[in-house]
Amino acid sequence: MDVTPIPLGSWPTPLEPAPRLAAALGLDELWIKRDDLTGLGGGGNKVRKLQYTCAEAVRAGATRLVTTGAAQSNHARLTAAAAARLGLGCTLVLRGEPPATVRGNLILDELAGASVVWAGTDPLDEVAAAQDGYVIPFGGTSPVSARGYVDCAQELLTQLPDLATVVVALGSGGTMAGLVAHLGPHRVYGVDTGALPDPRATVGALLDGMGVKADPAELQIDEAHVGAGYAALTDPVRSALVLAARTEGLFLDPTYTGRALAGLRATPPDGKVVFLHSGGLPGLFGHPALG
Structure with missing residues (x-):
């Protein structure tokens, strides 16, 4: 395709x-x-990939992007930014529990308006599939x-x-x-x-x-x-x-x-x-x- x-x-x-x-x-x-x-x-580097995955999402009629990653995921941060650029909602499913202090990429995720779901030890893909939105795979790959x-x-x-x-x-x-x-x-x-x-x-x-x-x-x-x-x-x-x-x-x-x-x-x-x-x-x- x-x-x-x-x-x-x-x-x-x-x-x-x-x-x-x-x-x-x-x-x-x-x-x-x-x-x-x-x-x-x-x-x-994730921007080059998101140009393609976001095109798929928009063509599918998506209004919200969902993706997964570690707490400091660069892909998650850039998915949040791409969603903001395109006027879409964004949910980030991140591994582990909320940190005591928000630092690094997490600050930028928040600034871009993403909603963060902490998966704990649950499989990220399963938690992502339960969210409402177009799921972009791990690493945008x-x-x-x-x-x-x-x-x-x-x-x-x-x-x-x-x-x-x-x-x-x-x-x-x-x-x-x-x-x-x-x-x-x-x-x-x-x-x-x-x-x-x-x-x-x-x-x-x-x-x-x-x-x-x-x-x-x-x-x-x-x-x-x-x-x-x-x-x-x-x-x-x-x-x-x-x-x-x-x-x-x-x-x-x-x-x-x-x-x-x-x-x-x-x-x-x-x-x-x-x-x-x-x-x-x-x-x-x-x-x-x-x-």
């Missing part, structure tokens, strides 16, 4: 050189794809929404035609799947964040749903930086946050881009490397280890 995306962001996002960070990592050449500057609601990162890959090839590797955080899988669909598995290096039980199978299934034939065994996925789990901050990730800030004035988040940079630092590839900055800065202010 063809879906025409609803414009929600500012495109193309910049591609910036990072020579001091490249030198610190031992790379020949490093570029930062600034998908933290997508415009809507504080920016981030589906074979349709992953096309947003086919769009990004096309931008990248216009900006840097001879790029060798794109390094990206692997959360719900759609960002990596879209990049692989257009660039191929050998030019995309995903760093697992611990959001999925089997990231390789998930990315493979997304590619299959997009009609792209790819062997999941060929996907480049680094699973060495999950640590104690999705919400945990590891020492290599903390070090990566400091390195990016002190070489390029580039602020990363502890769950996604911090892990991606830790993975790049541990396994630096040859050639022209693109680091996809997928956003997430508000989560930095809500992370328990950094509060």
